[in-house]
Amino acid sequence: MEMTPERREALRLNMYPGAHRAIEDWDAFHWHTYAASPRSSQMLAIDVFGTLKTRPQTEIDSVLSRIADTVGLPVKGPWQIELEWQDGANVLREFTPTQVDAVATSPHAMLLFECKFTEAGGGCSQTKPDRHGKVACNGSYSPQENPQNGITARCALSGKSIAYWDWAEKLYDLSASQEYVPCPFALDAYQWMRNSVLARAIAERDNISTRVLAVYADAEHLQTAVKVKTGRLGVRPLSPVNEIQPLSYQALLTIAAETTPEGDWEALSEWVEAKINATRLQPHASL
Numbered sequence: 001m002e003m004t005p006e007r008r009e010a011l012r013l014n015m016y017p018g019a020h021r022a023i024e025d026w027d028a029f030h031w032h033t034y035a036a037s038p039r040s041s042q043m044l045a046i047d048v049f050g051t052l053k054t055r056p057q058t059e060i061d062s063v064l065s066r067i068a069d070t071v072g073l074p075v076k077g078p079w080q081i082e083l084e085w086q087d088g089a090n091v092l093r094e095f096t097p098t099q100v101d102a103v104a105t106s107p108h109a110m111l112l113f114e115c116k117f118t119e120a121g122g123g124c125s126q127t128k129p130d131r132h133g134k135v136a137c138n139g140s141y142s143p144q145e146n147p148q149n150g151i152t153a154r155c156a157l158s159g160k161s162i163a164y165w166d167w168a169e170k171l172y173d174l175s176a177s178q179e180y181v182p183c184p185f186a187l188d189a190y191q192w193m194r195n196s197v198l199a200r201a202i203a204e205r206d207n208i209s210t211r212v213l214a215v216y217a218d219a220e221h222l223q224t225a226v227k228v229k230t231g232r233l234g235v236r237p238l239s240p241v242n243e244i245q246p247l248s249y250q251a252l253l254t255i256a257a258e259t260t261p262e263g264d265w266e267a268l269s270e271w272v273e274a275k276i277n278a279t280r281l282q283p284h285a286s287l
Contacts, residue, residue, distance in 0.1 A: 001033060008026055019048075037287050048253070049081055049083060052064075063256045067247070068106075080106075087198065091198070092201060094162055112213070114195050116224035119223060139182050141178075171242050172235050192235075195244070212245065218251075219276050
């Protein structure tokens with residue numbers, strides 16, 4: 001979407017003021033279509049992680065070291081934050097590398113933050129028709145010909161040489177040579193799997209420890225919050241270290257206030273709560 005002066009102003013008004021300096025180039029940044037909406041998941045992530053990114057290094061290290069400790073990662077910094085991060089080496093061989101809402105890296109560890117607001121996890125696009133009405137996958141993990149390209153494979157993405165199942169075998173009690181009906185990743189487990197296999201692949205490639213955290217707005221009417229309270233996010237992995245670790249925005253801001261009381265976290269917490277309360281009028285809309 002073109003960055004007009006009107007859109008730029010709408011984005012600025014929808015972003016917590018303390019996060020503004022986190023966006024170095026407003027024209028080049030990968031904005032989502034509805035980033036100017038107060039219901040935008042991307043903008044809520046920038047509100048919080050962008051604000052943390054602009055704080056002094058000692059504060060960044062204090063907050064992220066505490067979070068790293070809670071999920072069993074090495075805590076020693078320095079820690080760096082990136083927004084809308086992609087793996088430049090594309091270890092999963094994706095056509096478009098997975099865009100992670102925020103990542104925090106230290107010399108020995110990486111935290112991948114998949115951030116949710118009103119939405120649940122994203123499903124696999126291969127079960128939906130393309131612009132010609134052709135559907136690549138019938139929703140099962142079984143040999144089938146993809147009418148889009150004529151390739152026969154159990155997974156349409158594997159048929160395109162994308163490496164999800166190469167790594168999924170290592171994370172889950174699944175075999176790429178067996179059939180699964182339906183596919184365990186056909187619905188909202190897909191996005192969690194994609195983040196998990198990316199984290200595992202990076203860990204092995206770079207010899208660092210990684211974790212995936214689902215950062216969500218905690219309210220009884222929001223989908224990911226309900227999912228966290230009623231079950232796990234995604235498929236159960238073989239090792240607990242590969243579980244998606246839930247962390248609410250509210251808990252994250254409590255950690256920030258406890259570890260760096262000199263920051264104005266109360267104002268940011270009020271900003272986040274105001275956005276959450278606004279969604280109660282239309283609880284089912286997702287952006």
